Amino acid sequence: MQPPLADARPIVRSHHGDEIEDRYEWLRAKEDADVLAHLEAENAYTASRTAHLEPLREQIFEEIKGRTLETDLSVPSRRGEWWYYARTVEGQQYGIHCRAPIADQDDWTPPLLSPDVPVPGEQVLLDGNLEAEGHEFFSLGSLDISTDGTRMLYGVDVSGDERYTLRVRDLRTGEDLADLIEGTFSGAVFSPDGRHIVYTTVDDAWRPDTVWLHVVGTDAAADVTLFTEPDERYWVGAGFTRSDRYLVIGVGSSITSEEFLVPADDLTATPQSVWPRREGVEYSLTHAVVGGEDVLYILHNDGALDFELVRVAAVDPQGERRVVLPHAPGRRLLDVSAYRDWAVAEYRRDGLARVGILDYATDTVREIAFDEELYAVGESGSAEWAPPVIRLGFASFITPGTVFDYDVARGELLLRRRQPVLGGYEPSDYGQARIWATADDGTRVPVSLVWKRSFGEPGDSPRPTHLYGYGSYEHSIEPGFSVARLSMLDRGVIFAIAHVRGGGEMGRQWYEDGKLLNKRNTFTDFVAVGRHLVDAGYTTPDRLVAEGGSAGGLLMGAVANLAPDLFAGIVAAVPFVDALTTILDPSLPLTVIEWDEWGDPLHNADVYAYMKSYTPYENVQEGVRYPRILAVTSLNDTRVFYVEPAKWVARLREVGADALLKCEMVAGHGGVSGRYNSWRERAFELAWLLDVLGVADATQ
The missing domain is CATH 2.130.10.120 (Prolyl oligopeptidase, N-terminal domain)
Known part of the structure; x- marks a missing residue:
């Protein structure tokens, strides 16, 4: 089967005296029949190219499933007169939210619940499986219980666009009230007295900009605006202090914040600023x-780079x-x-x-x-x-x-x-360690490793290696546990995280050194880590694969251009690979509020030139042998539009790259919903990576 070739429909974009011909921007027209047909063709091509991996995908899915206790319960958390917890049931996609009464006021030891034994006094609050019936996608964005325990609010998204419909349920009767609020953002909460709901909505650029007050039992048309932030650089959020004394309305950008207090017993009072906002000060x-x-x-960070605490x-x-x-x-x-x-x-x-x-x-x-x-x-x-x-x-x-x-x-x-972890998992069978790579400018970059000991220690001989990275928004990638990762480790693959600059692993300066006009450090750090793994004998370029998602997908696209010979394959999930186009358009998400992170190329020629020098779509090169690439996206993603990887893959095809695009047609930024669906999606990606690595199917 031949790969689909997108029509070239050139448009010219001109900024700061520079012109760029963009042949694939037409793919942004989400409702256009030609665009949808192209995405379906991409999916069909990817399915054809990966059909031989179906047995391996199924095996990995069964491994994930077989290691997971499918009928299970979370540890109960106390709130008021109840223990709250969630349960899962074998064969069902979504969790079931429940509660059971506490024994007495001094009862702080969570009950030892068994999935096989009925819980005394259990009340099912919300069954995600029932709520999801008739929908291909289901996500819960808000869930809160009134202080007196009599009502529950919940917000549901059934398309993946992260706009939630809020409802209120009477927990004494199990019936939903007439309250219905469309188009909310996540994180709605009850007021301490349970009479009100505080929620936020987004503007056309998907920026949370307005805080609302809803009186339970009334029409949403009568809801009152508590706060609106007109500055497009800032988002808003709201929640009550644990003491129930105040509603806190937070306003923030990547570098500046301001918080307002409203007495919880007088929610229509004018919000009072705690500290007036000052550019560059966060608190x-x-x-x-x-x-x-x-x-x-x-x-706060006023004169305190790594923050200080005051009273x-x-x-x-x-x-x-x-x-x-x-x-x-x-x-x-x-x-x-x-x-x-x-x-x-x-x-x-x-x-x-x-x-x-x-x-x-x-x-x-x-x-x-x-x-x-x-x-x-x-x-x-x-x-x-x-x-x-x-x-x-x-x-x-x-x-x-x-x-x-x-x-x-x-x-x-x-x-x-x-x-x-079922199936005889023994932690002692695996090793973990922190090593350090040296970046081009001499900076030491931490790298976290995990491996299975039966294949030998890292560095004894070259091994297939899976390198992950992110490096933006001061977000730290933690060395946490993954059941799905065991399917790689048990096949001899070393897993590594490159804690590159732009993340938050090493403090605020680490972040500052990987943003704005320092952004290239993120990419060169990742390349330096990959080269260190090769030079130190951990792996070889034909046995090294890379993965990143969202802003980490931008990282993947950038390193594919910077060091195409270093990696055998790259997985880019919901990748931000057409960053310059996006950041130049103030009407899009990830634009005005993102200028503090990436810079403002619309008004600053230096930022424009710098971003143009690294953004993946503009820097795909002729005459280069690219690693194999799998780009995964979702049609309804409101954070990184599907069009970015679609354009990127089309451009890569022009230069002969072996690039695949997989687009979920009913999903959002987090991919498919439902735990079994998510396991199958991860099995798809891991099978593709193992195929690139040439790893035999046998595990040990």
Whole structure:
């Protein structure tokens, strides 16, 4: 079967005296019959080219399925008079949200539930399988329970465009109320008194810009606007403090933020700015009561690159600041979450996530220790104001997802659950390590590795290697556990994460050094890591594959142009590969609010020239032998439009590259919905990678 060739319908784009002929921009017309026919042809071609992998795909899917306890329950979390949890049932795609009553007010030990034994007093709140009936796609974007436990709100998206329809359910009767709010963003919540719902909506550029107040039981047409942000560079969000004292409305860009307080008992009051926004200053707050005084703990970067924590009086937040945790270079403070008796601090140090308890009286943090070289950890959060424990999520490359409760008074970690991995999984069969590669400018770039020991230690002899990267928005890629990854490791593949600049793994400067006019560092770091893996004997170019998604897909497209000889294959998921076209159009998502991340090529000639020098679509080269490429996208993605990989693949075909495009016709940025569908999608990608690597099917 011949690959589909998109018609060349040139248009000329001119900026700053530079002209670009774009032959495939016509593919942006999502409703056009020719565009849909082309995408269907791409899917048919990809299906034909990968048909021989069907047995391997099915085997990997069965491996994922066989390692997963399909009928299972999460660890219950307490809220008010109930334990809340989710269950899954073998053969069903979606989770079932449930609750069961607490034994008494002192009951803080989650019940040991069994998927095979009925839970006393269990009430099913929402069954995703029932809600998804009749829909190819289903996603839950909001789920909240009123403080008194009598009502539930939930927001559903059935197309993948991340616009949710909100409904309210009476939990005493199980019936939905008449409330119906269309086109909301995710994260809607009840007010503490349960009489109101606070939600946000987006503008035409998919920017959350307006906060609304809905009175339960009334028509949505009567909803009141609480706050609108007119500046297109900023998004908004809203939520209540754990103390239920305030509604916090947050306004932010990549480099600047401002927060507003509204008393929870007077939600129509004018929002009051905590600190007026200043360009380049970011902050976030949490409310506490210390010594009988309402205070705000504020995390900020005003003169503190890696952030510091201060305390101010809630009645006068712009008054005196008491420094609680001073700026410490190399310790990137990420979040502080206040409870009645103490706060939880989350931060990064030495490339790893950390969690500690902040003592209100001494302004000191007691760090919670873990004994693995690499790991991911974070607070799961609790709706309760005065719990004796905090809930933590922990995992590593070799330790499956683990839930701990940390008893603050006793300083003790209480194991609540470790993700079961069926089929005889033994963590000791696998190894993990941190190594370092040297970038072109001498910067040391951390690399996290995991492998199966029975194939030998990394570096003993060249092995097939799967290298992953992201490197944008100060987002850190953590060394966490993956059931699906075992299908690669058990076939002898080494998995590696390149923690390149632009991410947040090594602190704020690490991010600054990989954005705007430093963005090329992200790409050259990844190439340097790949070359290090080859030079150190871990692998060879014909046994090295790369993967990244979204902004990490931009990374994939850039390194394909920079070092096409270094990789045998590349998977680019929902890839941001036509970045210059997108960032030049203020009407599109990922444009005006993204100028702080990438620069503004529309108004700045230097930024235009710099972006043009690296964006994948414009830099596809003639006369180059590209690695095999699989681009995966979704028709209804509102973050990175399907047209970007569609244009990129069409351009790659012009220069003879072996490139495949797989477009989900009913899905969004996160791909298909439903756990079995997601497993099959991952099996498709992993089978393709194994085929590129030439790895035999046998596992050990």
